[in-house]
Amino acid sequence: MLDRRSTPRRLVVAAVGLALLAGAAACSGPEDDGAGGGDAPAEGGTLTVLNTEPQENFDPARLYTSGGGNVPSLVFRTLTTRNRADGAAGTKVVPDLATDLGRPSENATVWTYTLKKGLKYEDGSPITSADIKYGVERSFAAELSGGAPYLRDWLIGGDSYAGPFGGGETTLDSIETPDERTIVFRLKKPVGDFPYLATQTQFTPVPQDKDTGTEYEKHPLSSGPYKVVENTRDGERLRLERNTHWSEKTDDQRHAYPDAIDVRSGLDPAVINQRLSTSSGADSKAVTTDTNLGPAELAQIGQDKALKERVGVGHFGYTNYLAFNPRVKPFDRAEVREAVSYAIGRSSVVNAAGGSALAEPATTFLPNQKALGYKPYDHFPAGENGDPDKAREVLKDAGYDEGPTITLTHSTEEGEMGPKIASAVQQSLQKAGFEVKLEGLEPNAYDERRWDTGNTPGFFLTRWGADWPAGYPFLAPIFDGRQIVENGANFNHAQLDDPAINKEFDEISRLTDLDAAAKRWGELDEEIGSRALAVPLFHPVYQRLVGKDVKNVVISDWTGVLDISQVAVG
Structure with a gap:
């Protein structure tokens, strides 16, 4: 990932980017129903996300990896994705829109993917390989910069391609779509890690006739379990609701337990932790994906069993x-x-x-x-x-x-x-x-x-x-x-x-x-x-509180933060 919290070129996380670590990740306590086994968590309610950093540039071309503490992966599906499981099991790459991790040529310079059947956008229209090709191509446009640099470095012709807008070549010939479900990538050199790269949001399908350029972030067409219904103040307030055309039959990694997800950003870290600790009203069904607990807060929590059971511990590389x-x-x-x-x-x-x-x-x-x-x-x-x-x-x-x-x-x-x-x-x-x-x-x-x-x-x-x-x-x-x-x-x-x-x-x-x-x-x-x-x-190491009514906490070593796609609220 990168020094993701301060560099425009390289997350997470972070990201992010991205604090982070090594080892197993888990959340202790009675609210941890796990990612599998037992009764499925109840559906319904609104999950609130309380974050410090705004969810800026909510366009798949402009995001670095899946940035924003997993929020983008609720809207943007990609050819492959991370395994949504606790700890080390969550470092595995698995198919998402594609049927497999890709089929490499003998020297790993050509990667071929086949899309699953029945994939649809939020408006019910079909997702095609041409949409993924266009989604990748638009990420090369200067006005949509911000994503990871690997495609520019690895795709044949990527170093000179300037995207589909304006003059010059409008298409990248090293990406081929022989039919509506097949897409082929031709690389300058062997890349065994390409299945990992295909998890990046630049591989999100974007239909060309729905692309509004720099305005696309206000209402990107969802391929995931949730769709954007509100995006104000450059990501300070982001409200998501269920995408009724998403089907768990074609997506065995994500869930859509809450009816809606309300992301509130630009908040002070101390305020976030206080609100999660108190867990009153809507905050009882709230989480954070970017705010750690500090030494003083951890000392206080260590004396409160109920609070301690609501702390998720995450590790990331x-x-x-x-x-x-x-x-x-x-x-x-x-x-x-x-x-x-x-x-x-x-x-x-x-x-x-x-x-x-x-x-x-x-x-x-x-x-x-x-x-x-x-x-x-x-x-x-x-x-x-x-x-x-x-x-x-x-x-x-x-x-x-x-x-x-x-x-x-x-x-x-x-x-x-x-x-x-x-x-x-x-x-x-x-x-x-x-x-x-x-x-x-x-x-x-x-x-x-x-x-x-x-x-x-x-x-x-x-x-x-x-x-x-x-x-x-x-x-x-x-x-x-x-x-x-x-x-x-x-x-x-x-x-x-x-x-x-x-x-x-x-x-x-x-x-x-x-x-x-x-x-x-x-x-x-x-x-x-x-x-x-x-x-x-x-x-x-990440140590983060969740609200008292948050269930099904999953934290993988891929991101080190709570995976919103698994959360339910009760």
């Missing part, structure tokens, strides 16, 4: 880490980077992030998820509190009788890249003899600086999450030399461009056996980790 730019002295020397790695006390960093309930210590870049290819390693073992003696030894062997003076750049905004984390890192390094100066930048200036290839700081806090649960979108943007961006948002902060590493990215990417690919992603992570180009710090 995300890593907070210290990044080095080896073009800036003294980080051009591997010994200095290694000494930093030995010195970091992750216990103090985790405490600064809110404690063990909100952060899990990390020694690998890949989070602890099988789907990502996680392989445990610790090239620079420092224990919970760091190993300042080993750090001093490494520095001395490198000719530093005294620790070098270094600058740690961070955001001035409180959070995972803010002053508290920076201070914890500073204290660890000072114990090892480093003289550490802190450079705090306002969030926008901070983002511009860390993504600017020519002006990247030598040492700074940052984070990354996967656009889907596999190794490629987690490792390639950070360590593939071909993805260094000279004039734009660059995420390969170390500017690593090793032909052997680049070749391994290509070799693994062509694998359609996802388990075999995962194993090799873990091995590649271990190899890159030995070069001390980053210091993994922690994987954030």
Whole structure:
């Protein structure tokens, strides 16, 4: 996924994007009816969603992944989707509009999909392969930018195609529709992960004769269980009601238990948590998909059994880490980077992030998820509190009788890249003899600086999450030399461009056996980790309240947040 909460190019989540993590996800308590087995949850009522971030750009072409805490997936179906199940089971990709995960050619450069029979829009008209082709094509238009970049990079002709509007080519020849139920994608290179990519909202069907361009977000034609009946103040208020032409017979992943879903955004986090805690009136049937509980709130909840049973815990593939730019002295020397790695006390960093309930210590870049290819390693073992003696030894062997003076750049905004984390890192390094100066930048200036290839700081806090649960979108943007961006948002902060590493990215990417690919992603992570180009710090954890009348809570490791498509209210 990306640094999805602040970059226009790469979610979630986040997204998002997207806080996040590794491990199982679940919600304890009597209201958790599970995703399967037992009696089906009752239908009816209105589910309220209380969020901080507005559901902006509610157009499938402009959304990054399924953004907005799963709300878009209620309206937009795609060729494939995530398995709607708790924890690790939710990292699997499954068919959605398509009958299967796609049929690759021998070298995985051609992917063919067949649509299910009986698919319909909210107006009862049939969904065709031509609609999916057009939906993908319109995502290339400059006025509808914001989606993930992979199609532009992977489809033949995608790098020069400008969408169906205005002059130039109006269609993309590398997408073929031989009949109303078949669609074929022709790629520049082998891509074994294409079934994951086909979960992105850019694969949502859009009938060309109903497209209103930048106005489409106000009333996109639904292919999912709910349709948009109100979208005001650029997504601050979004009201959805059941799509009567959607059928669970063609969609075994989503449900439509509530009659309506009322999304209210632009709210203060403290207000959201207070309203969910009190659970009076409509708030008893409310959830949030973007607001975490803080340490003080968790301490209070820990003393209240009823509240504790309403907390959902989620994990998503995300890593907070210290990044080095080896073009800036003294980080051009591997010994200095290694000494930093030995010195970091992750216990103090985790405490600064809110404690063990909100952060899990990390020694690998890949989070602890099988789907990502996680392989445990610790090239620079420092224990919970760091190993300042080993750090001093490494520095001395490198000719530093005294620790070098270094600058740690961070955001001035409180959070995972803010002053508290920076201070914890500073204290660890000072114990090892480093003289550490802190450079705090306002969030926008901070983002511009860390993504600017020519002006990247030598040492700074940052984070990354996967656009889907596999190794490629987690490792390639950070360590593939071909993805260094000279004039734009660059995420390969170390500017690593090793032909052997680049070749391994290509070799693994062509694998359609996802388990075999995962194993090799873990091995590649271990190899890159030995070069001390980053210091993994922690994987954030989601802890979120739901209203007292919310049932059927499902939280997968794909998103780490409650899946609205499974929720019922009673």
